């Protein structure tokens with residue numbers, strides 16, 4: 001990954017061409033009844049559905065709800081993940097005592113907690129937030145621990161050799177050295193938060209894209225349903241791109257080694 | 264073959280760069296007695312060095328040589344207070360037991376890429392050790408001086424990863440110099456550089472050495488480099504290793520890449536060091 005290629009604003013024309021061809025193929029197979037399912041709309045129909053949703057004012061509030069929950073949940077998760085990660089990464093004692101619990105909990109797919117959370121918190125925004133925060137903490141936590149513990153021995157020696165206090169060492173050497181890995185965790189967390197927000201809305205909190213999508217399905221309105229599906233995709237791409245450009249603006253290109261901004 | 268400190272005290276001070284005091288016996292900067300190092304893995308401890316004895320005198324340029332894995336880096340880390348030897352070993356810096364990095368002792372690490380901070384510019388890297396210790400104005404001055412000394416004044420605002428390997432190692436040297444060290448510990452600092460860069464950095468180091476009067480302990484696996492730079496070469500031998508030879512280098516300073524390296528004294532020493540390193544391994 002060169003420092004240039006991950007800058008925002010580069011348009012991948014061949015990639016877009018492939019995408020357009022795929023959409024065209026989909027349109028054609030549906031139009032000519034090569035694929036003939038009652039509830040599989042052609043892209044043109046989905047676009048019409050999206051226009052209807054925009055005009056009726058249904059789309060934007062749903063997108064905003066999901067966006068808001070994702071961002072709030074992700075922010076809380078990031079604070080917890082980084083804080084806890086620094087503690088566990090810096091303190092061998094804390095690490096030794098907690099790692100077994102973490103390994104066990106981490107092994108459980110977060111999605112399996114959705115029904116339990118629903119039972120505990122009911123059909124509510126709180127239920128959605130709890131799920132989103134929970135799933136967002138993991139990658140941030142794991143990468144922060146990894147980043148802190150993976151700081152090269154040379155830097156630790158350097159800090160001691162220059163007679164830095166332990167606080168200065170953490171602030172000037174360890175945390176900055178861990179930043180690239182933490183950023184990778186944050187980005188992964190952001191994606192997972194969005195996914196689990198939609199899932200929570202499908203089964204729990206009656207709001208946002210997930211809920212609207214399921215409602216459109218139950219109302220047998222496939223164009224609207226797919227319009228919501230696509231909106232979720234666009235939201236994901238947008239969040240990811242914003243995060244990337246924020247991250248690369250924060251760091252001078254390869255500033256933190258090769259993981260800097262690679263997927 | 265037990266190396267004692269005997270031959271060392273017999274050495275006449277060889278460097279004339281402090282001419283007025285040349286005949287005066289220099290103070291002992293580092294004194295190592297019965298230095299034994301055991302490094303532990305989970306299976307148990309391995310003895311790396313056993314009963315190593317040597318002195319480093321003030322203002323001396325001393326090289327440590329030995330095969331790969333003979334404990335050169337380990338020895339340097341002990342002098343730098345980054346690693347503790349066994350409790351019955353004695354390592355003293357101006358008479359004080361070394362427990363942690365002694366004041367005024369600065370290490371230049373072998374792996375420059377890992378020891379420079381990629382998120383800081385060259386000048387901020389050089390300033391790292393001064394922050395919070397000296398005033399802003401003085402720090403700026405010292406950083407500029409140090410960068411000028413290694414010929415990097417023009418790259419102050421650049422990031423280290425934009426520089427070549429040789430320049431990165433110069434940045435590390437500048438960071439050390441900004442601390443105004445009394446002792447420089449250098450671990451194969453030019454080992455990863457090409458021959459041309461290496462010779463020019465050697466000459467720069469010698470200039471810095473003349474200029475600052477620092478004591479230098481220099482680890483290298485390059486015999487020519489050790490002889491070219493040093494007043495004395497220590498050779499580690501055996502496993503666990505100990506000082507097998509302590510060879511004074513009586514070549515006059517300033518030294519010259521071609522003349523010095525072709526002088527008879529140099530060539531004879533070269534052979535001696537080579538044999539010392541190869542001994543017991545045939």
Ligand SMILES: Nc1ncnc2c1ncn2[C@@H]1O[C@H](COP(=O)(O)OP(=O)(O)O)[C@@H](O)[C@H]1O
Pocket residue numbers: 302303304309311329330331332333334335336337338
């Ligand atoms: N942390 C460690 N634990 C155990 N053995 C080590 C450790 N670090 C180095 N060693 C061993 O100590 C020996 C000397 O290492 P080192 O001082 O790096 O040698 P050199 O710099 O001369 O190549 C090597 O055999 C190496 O494998």
Ligand SMILES: [Mg+2]
Pocket residue numbers: 335336337451
């Ligand atoms: Mg080494």
